[in-house]
Amino acid sequence: MTLKQVMISKKIEQRQSALADLLLREEGFKQRSADLEAALNEAKTDEEISTVESEINAFEADKTDVTEKKSALEGEIETLEKELEQLNSQAPANNERGGLDMNKQQKRAASNKTEYFTREVEDFYSELRTRLEARANGQVLPPGEAGAELVIPDIVVNRIRERIGDFTTLYPLVDLVRAGGRVKLILDVDAGEATWLEQRGALPETDDSELTAVQFDGFKVGRVVYIDNSLLEDSVINLDDYLTKRIARSIAKAIDNAILNGTGASGKQPEGIIPAIPKENNVTAEPTYQDLIPHIGKIDTGEDTTGEIVVTVHRQTYYAKLATLTLHTNSAGTDVVVLPNLSQPNFLGLRVVFNNFMPKDKLLFGVYDNYTLVEREGTRVDMSGHYKFREDQTAVRGVGRYDGKPVKPESFVLVTLQEAPPGA
Structure with a gap:
């Protein structure tokens, strides 16, 4: 330049x-x-x-x-x-x-x-502020407007999605699919091997039953945010920061928890990794390198060997159990100590991701590419029927729709850390 x-x-x-x-x-x-x-x-x-x-x-x-x-x-x-x-x-x-x-x-x-802060964004917050001020002043909105939802402009939706990434550790790791509509989706989630054939040959037709088709719904997740009436007198920038930050943070926590522990359709939420892990991948080991490392070999991603293995652990478990691990001797019989990098946690070079929805004293080794999260379009903000008159606060509700499944549960291994018995 x-x-x-x-x-x-x-x-x-x-x-x-x-x-x-x-x-x-x-x-x-x-x-x-x-x-x-x-x-x-x-x-x-x-x-x-x-x-x-x-x-x-x-x-x-x-x-x-x-x-x-x-x-x-x-x-x-x-x-x-x-x-x-x-x-x-x-x-x-x-x-x-x-x-x-x-x-x-x-x-x-x-x-x-x-x-x-385009005109569309300013108009959205202007309309939102008008409704909030009317509610804060004790006015009863007409029936057609009192519960009418405000559809968030795409630029604000994208901002909320970006901020979800600021407050979550698992959302950026999974296979994310964005889709519109409200109907259930059936996705082929397996990248099968391509077929070799003569240059003028026709690709063979594959029976639909051989496809790894997985059905996804769109379960609703939301948060009621109480906005202090003093913020209504503040700038659009401050109101936007307050609203998008709290909606994004609460949805991020719900997504992370669901990815790990979700109960599925019975609980109207995505399916979690931990409940779906195969029995042979749910193991117990002492917190030593020689006992933990072999279990990483249980991860099975099929024919596709791509994807990063990530270790997910509760923060307290990492500092109490993993950060204190040492390798005692090398081939020459010399004592060797591996000092943990506390600013960039890792497990023998594998990336460690903290998530406090992980049960304590457990490690989750996995390839998160094999968890598919469907994020539906249509995130919205609407007025809640609740208003805290005593605290001078007005309620706004932010709603999103998601579903997810571990499409290859054998890509994950859950290790429960167990201390060796005394004298062992």
């Missing part, structure tokens, strides 16, 4: 930052307008009306100033981006990809706020 490209990128970054600040000021105008309207309704004397009028004039001047600056910045950004795009297209072929990638990264980082 040339110095001129760097300079233009810097200008774009500076102007996008200034634009984000203007958008925040613009968001505050809604509350100022409501406050001025209330003050005007309360004004009785000429002096009070005159004071409010002065504040209204100042408010209108601020709005005009922000609008003009916003328009000017948007024009400058558009011009600079066109100039930068032209320079990128003229860059040498061997540097073109790197230059474009660097520019994209800079632009994404600089315009994160402005790209996310």
Whole structure:
């Protein structure tokens, strides 16, 4: 990237930052307008009306100033981006990809706020805030609106999904399938070996009964989030952060628990790995390397030997049982100690993932590619019928739909750690 490209990128970054600040000021105008309207309704004397009028004039001047600056910045950004795009297209072929990638990264980082808080997102939170304020003020919404759900814009749904990954350890490891609709799905979850044949030959038809077809439903998971009424007076950014964070965190915990311990259709939730593990893969061992390592060999992923073996363990179990393990001697008879890397936990090089839904004193070795999680579209937010008047809080309900199954349970081994008897 040339110095001129760097300079233009810097200008774009500076102007996008200034634009984000203007958008925040613009968001505050809604509350100022409501406050001025209330003050005007309360004004009785000429002096009070005159004071409010002065504040209204100042408010209108601020709005005009922000609008003009916003328009000017948007024009400058558009011009600079066109100039930068032209320079990128003229860059040498061997540097073109790197230059474009660097520019994209800079632009994404600089315009994160402005790209996310689109008009669609602002309209969604504006409608949500209107309903919450009406509920907080004790107003009874019309029957058609009181329970009407607000469909979250896709960009907010994606933000919740990204934040689910911030609070879960297993969700990023499994085979994730996103699907629309509400009907049950039947998926072929096995990647069978392809068939060799003559170059003009026809592929043989396979009997459907040979397919590893697995049926998936879409069980509902949700969380009621209580929003303090003071947040209704805050910016859209703070309201969004509060709402998406709590919905994502609670759904993440439910997903992690279901992946490990889910009871399946009987409990209206995904099927867990631990209940499905075959009897021969459910073993007991002492917490020593020589007793634990052979059990990893019980993992069977079929003909497909790809996939990372991950160790899942309760945090307390790792520090109490695994982190203290040592290898006593090498081939020369010298004492050897393996110091644990506490900042990046591992078990002899295998990645260790903490999950406190794991029972204590148990280890789960497994290839999580062989657990399929179906995530249905249609995550939504709607109004709850509950309102905590005493605490000045309004309830909002976030709902998602998932199902999952360990499609190859023999890909997992559960080891129960058992201390050796005294004198053994």
